[in-house]
Amino acid sequence: MQQLRNLDLLMYVRAFGLFVRNPSIIVVPLLMGVIGVFFAQIGGGDAGGGVVGGLTSGLMSLLILLLKMFAFGTACIIADMAWRRGRASFDDGWNEARRKGGEILTAAMGFTFVLYLASYAGTLVGPLTPVLLAVAIYFLIYTIPAAAIGGVPGGAALQVSIERARYNPLPTIIVAVVSVVAFLYLGVLLGPLFSLLLEQMSFASVNLLAALFEAIVQAIAVGYIALVVTKTYSDISFGRR
16 A cells, blocks of 8 residues: 555656756756767777777776766756756756765766676576666666665665665556666667668768767656656655655
């Protein structure tokens, strides 16, 4: 019964209207996405070659991922303000994100490490990789919101997320599925379709334009995900408002 009280299916629809009224949710995710695109373009070649090049590429990928996690945390803060006030101030959200930046990045490093472990373990068991990643995402989906809006220290955010997911399986399953579908299908399907369109129109720099388009689409997806994950975390942690 407690799970049903915390389950708000209409918020998945209301989130669209809230998104339209608060487009600032995607500002930081879009900025980090564009930065990631240009870093990828700069490091597209063999940066130094061999082991050094691989290490440089790996560190760059980690840095970009952490920046995107911080962007998601910022989006969660602005999304929480939007749910509570109807309209959110980007300046207020950005100032709050900077204040909590250390905790968000600490939580992001823990989240990234566990996903890496799940991915690595998946390489050992082959076909079970998607299952392990799905389990990891299910239990860790509240990690960034916990640090960004829950007042939880970054080092404890993983444990808090696991506890929230464990005791609230139904809302967690729904928000996890919606989030994965929104991110993967918007970014993975629309990006290649846009690339094909550009190729047919004989545009130069097809790869760069397609990457920028994908960054825009993924920022939109991240904004929506921030709205629904933040609302779900808030409901199961503090009760429905």
